[in-house]
Amino acid sequence: MSLDPLKRLLGLRPTPDPPGRGARPRARRPAPVPDFPPTVELPGLGAVPLAVSRNPRARRMILRLAKDGAGIRVTAPPSASPRMVTAFVVRHEAWIAERMTRAAPALAIRPGVVIPFRGTPLRLEHTPGLRGHRFEAGEGSAALLVGGEPEHFARRVRDVLKREARADLEAAVARHAPGTGMKPAAMSLKDTVSRWGSCTVDRRLAFSWRIVMAPPEVLDYLAAHEVAHFRHMDHGADFWALCRRLCPETPAARDWLKTRGHELHAIRFE
Incomplete structure (x- = not known):
């Protein structure tokens, strides 16, 4: 009979394992940090819907128009911060405005x-x-x-x-x-x-x-x-x-x- 069962039989409390022995306590995961906002404010266009995806193989940011033409999509490397993505999008406001106009419904x-x-x-x-x-x-x-x-x-x-x-x-x-x-x-x-x-x-x-x-x-x-x-x-x-x-x-x-x-x-x- 192992020691701990014997202690329980005698009414004694089991002794906890010393550090480094037995099961290790599970580390707490940090609370998730908000990543990218759902829209980006552009001076000439207002709040434009924004979708950002991280690609481990991406070396630079890539900007595309959303399929519905009502927003934009950015593919970013893992190191890109929200501030970097926002600055990247703002620099390309003229390109975004042109593409969104092209995608607008025909008159x-x-x-x-x-x-x-x-x-x-x-x-x-x-x-x-x-x-x-x-x-x-x-x-x-x-x-x-x-x-x-x-x-x-x-x-x-x-x-x-x-x-x-x-x-x-x-x-x-x-x-x-x-x-x-x-x-x-x-x-x-x-x-x-x-x-x-x-x-x-x-x-x-x-x-x-x-x-x-x-x-x-x-x-x-x-x-x-x-x-x-x-x-x-x-x-x-x-x-x-x-x-x-x-x-x-x-x-x-x-x-x-x-x-x-x-x-x-x-x-x-x-």
């Missing part, structure tokens, strides 16, 4: 919708008794009145924009072509997503008619850009020098297309 053309036109808001109205269309100016806004059957409203709006785009682009090309000493062979309008304009070696120009919704200086830059290809078919230093000479607003207008151009493609005319 379908219908009566009452406001779209940009030559850089200013334009309200679309259906006027059944009107033949054709009419622009009306108001205080701080303008309206486009379109007649015809309701089911053809979006197509009629698109046709109006295309006609206005052709007129603006033809005028812009006519202004800039003399600066190259050459004339365009032809000009056509398209609805391409990959590029806003193009120019062939035989000076045939093509433009996206959606450019008429951008500010006038952006349309002017696009026309100058393609006309500059009459002299330079590449995008070298000589090309950009000519482009800036034709259109001094080239840098700002180019940036506008890079950061805001996708908004024009989100407008649906089907």
Whole structure:
């Protein structure tokens, strides 16, 4: 019989094992520390939903847009602190704003919708008794009145924009072509997503008619850009020098297309 059972039989208390013998007491786990907040405050966007995952193999932080487009996801190495992640996200606010805008639901053309036109808001109205269309100016806004059957409203709006785009682009090309000493062979309008304009070696120009919704200086830059290809078919230093000479607003207008151009493609005319 072991000693402890004998002590119990005699009514004695068992002697506890000395340190280092028998079962060791379980160490207390520290209370969990809050890791990352569910949102991050960005100056231009407000509280943006944030999901952070740690990856033991990650050497740097990676930023992605959430699948629903309403928040962001960050993959971070184990050593990244909440403060480091927040600073990383804030540094990329412009990228986040652009991606979240792209992921926003498309704007379908219908009566009452406001779209940009030559850089200013334009309200679309259906006027059944009107033949054709009419622009009306108001205080701080303008309206486009379109007649015809309701089911053809979006197509009629698109046709109006295309006609206005052709007129603006033809005028812009006519202004800039003399600066190259050459004339365009032809000009056509398209609805391409990959590029806003193009120019062939035989000076045939093509433009996206959606450019008429951008500010006038952006349309002017696009026309100058393609006309500059009459002299330079590449995008070298000589090309950009000519482009800036034709259109001094080239840098700002180019940036506008890079950061805001996708908004024009989100407008649906089907």
